[in-house]
Amino acid sequence: MAAPQHIDRPLGTGEPPRQPSSGPRDTQRLVTAVHRPDSRLRRLARDLGRHLIVALLLVAGSLWAGEFRLVEPPVPLIWPATAVTLALALRWGPWTLLTAGLTVAAVQLGHGAAPMAAGLMGAGLSLAGAAGRALLLRLDFDPELARLRDVGLFLLAGAGVSGLFNALSGTLALAGLSTGFAETLGLCWIADSMGLLLFGPMLLTARLPAPHHQPLWELPLWLAAMPLVVYLIYGDSMPGAMALPLSYGVFPLVMLAALRHPLPLASLVVSAIAVIAITCTGLGKGPFAGSGMRADMLALHAHLAILALTGLLLAAARHERDRAEARARSHLQALAQAGRLNAMSTMAAGIAHEINQPLCAVSSYAQAARRLLRQGHRGEELEAALERIVSGNQRASDIVRRIRDFLRSGEHARRRCDANTLVTEACELMRPELRRRGVELWLDLDDGSLSIDADPVAIQQAVVNLLQNALEAVSGRATPxxxxxLVRSRRNRGRDTVELTFCDSGPGLPAGDTRELFEPMVTQRPDGSGLGLAITRSIVESHDGHIDAGNRPGAGAEFRILLPLREETS
Structure with a gap:
């Protein structure tokens, strides 16, 4: 339908000019214009909320840290402001630095500090956060702390740059260039560094928990039991002789959290332990209390620093291992896909012949059915011809389906499968090529059901790879x-495994260690890629199985795959 045309009307006719109707683009522009103010308001509300969170965290942290302030020099022995400023500036952008500086300056004014000292502390905090943030951004830092390198960079930039810069400005504000400058600077730097180590990772990585493989009850149990256990350790509930040794009981908690849960939860556990331990020690309770505020808190800081580093490094190492395993799985899938494509290229001639047979039959029966129609037949002869057409079409469709399933890319979910069925389908894929090259394929399958948990495509690929090796081995024989x-399947009841054996009539394997055959790039054929058996071993081992090779008595090679048997449940 043509778009309405614009029609100019003479002035004074009483009818305004007709405007063209808006098309889809005009409608989209109108919708965007209508919703743009709302989106701006949402962004404004989000930004204001972030600034409010920064301010609230700094006020709460400053009030809490003020409970652990020394009399002389008048500095707190824990200072989380640097952690809040640096972590949230990395997450939400540099504008939060201004909010952080103004908030700390206001808090110091509220505590009776001189305006000059309060302004110096606020400005020093903002500049310290800006310096640490700039350094981390230049060093390709990942705020997820997913690598050991990122943990090291965060601690280096936080304690070595932001912590030292903020400690310097705080020392100048509190003590000036007095004789106690060095002592005050050291205490301020320890307070800043401990605040960053204990609370920075939690603030940097905090997010809503994603679905995980642990049971649903485990996280609530952690949140309920962990504070109670930590309070029992750092409170006054333990006898004096046992309190200090039992304080190391929190290490297994942190290690378990780091190894079983994502980094946000592990860092939250460390922060929660730190809050409870510091609060109890500041109140004169627990295994680290009794020698005075300074000595107690410094001893506790050494304990908590080792605890936090243990959790951070373990969580980062576990994440690196998980990523390496994911990359290895991805590479294996790519190699497996390439192997399937390579296998299909060698089977192309046989498969083309196999598909051509039912298609030729379909064509012949279709022509016969047309002749019968012309001759006026409507009975059983015509029905028989049509049934053969359907049968031939189904046969060709089955061949195409098997090829399509075999070549399907991506990660395939594991499910309960029958090993005999997988072996039979893989042999059907190879049978055309075996027949074309004059090789007899014998199947000796177990009479019962052989249930396994497997990726069907992967197991079929392992079978096809071994059949291709056998085909190449026997191709040089003179007579058919x-x-x-021979492919054999058996239930190995003594070991609760399924045993698949592949035998051939070829010359056998060369003398030596047969384990080298499964190494990448090792091949006995001039035109071999050296990847088929390596991929087969990777597939079998990823299914918790085992593969070995040897020579049959007399002549010929024998490959054996063992896969865990899944018992049928009634």
């Missing part, structure tokens, strides 16, 4: 009677 391959 000497060219055969």
């Amino acid at each position: 009677e000497e060219r055969w391959v």
Whole structure:
């Protein structure tokens, strides 16, 4: 339908000019214009909320840290402001630095500090956060702390740059260039560094928990039991002789959290332990209390620093291992896909012949059915011809389906499968090529059901790879009677495994360590890629199985795959 045309009307006719109707683009522009103010308001509300969170965290942290302030020099022995400023500036941008500086300056004014000292502390905090943030951004830092390198960079930039810069400005504000400058600077730097180590990772990585493989009850149990256990350790509930040794009981908690849960939860556990331990020690309770505020808190800081580093490094190492395993799985899938494509290229001639047979039959029966129609037949002869057409079409469709399933890319979910069925389908894929090259394929399958948990495509690929090796081994035999391959399946009840055996009538394997055959780039054929058996071993081992090779008595090679048997449940 043509768009309405614009029609100019003479002035004074009483009818305004007709405007063209808006098309889809005009409608989209109108919708965007209508919703743009709302989106701006949402962004404004989000930004204001972030600034409010920064301010609230700094006020709460400053009030809490003020409970652990020394009399002389008048500095707190824990200072989380640097952690809040640096972590949230990395997450939400540099504008939060201004909010952080103004908030700390206001808090110091509220505590009776001189305006000059309060302004110096606020400005020093903002500049310290800006310096640490700039350094981390230049060093390709990942705020997820997913690598050991990122943990090291965060601690280096936080304690070595932001912590030292903020400690310097705080020392100048509190003590000036007096004789106690060095002592005050050291205490301020320890307070800043401990605040960053204990609370920075939690603030940097905090997010809503994603679905995880642990049971649903485990996280609530952690949140309920962990504070109670930590309070029992750092409170006054333990006898004096046992309190200090039992304080190391929190290490297994942190290690378990780091190894079983994502980094946000592990860092939250460390922060919660730190809050409870510091609060109890500041109140004169627990294994680290009794020698005075300064000595107690410094001893506790050493304990908590080792605890936090243990959790951070373990969580980062576990994440690196998980990423390496994911990359290895991805590479294996890519190699497996390439192997399937390579296998299909070698089977192309046989498969083309196999598909051509039912298609030729379909064509012949279709022509016969047309002749019967012309001759006026409407009975059983015509029905029989049509049934053969359907049968031939189904046969060709089954061949195409098997090829499509075999070549399907991506990660395939594991499910309960029958090993005999997988072996039979893989043999059907290889049978056309075996027949074309005059090789007899024999199947000796167990009479019962052989249930396994497997990726069907992967197991079929392992079978196809071994059949291709056998095909190449027997191709040099002179007579058809000497060219055969045997596939056997058995239930190994003594070991609760399924045993798949592949035998051939070829010359056998060369003398030496047969384990080298499964190494990448090792091949006995001039035109071999050296990847088939390596991929097969990777597939079998990823299914908690085992593969080995050897020579049959007399002549010929024998490959054996063992896969865990899944018992049928009633």
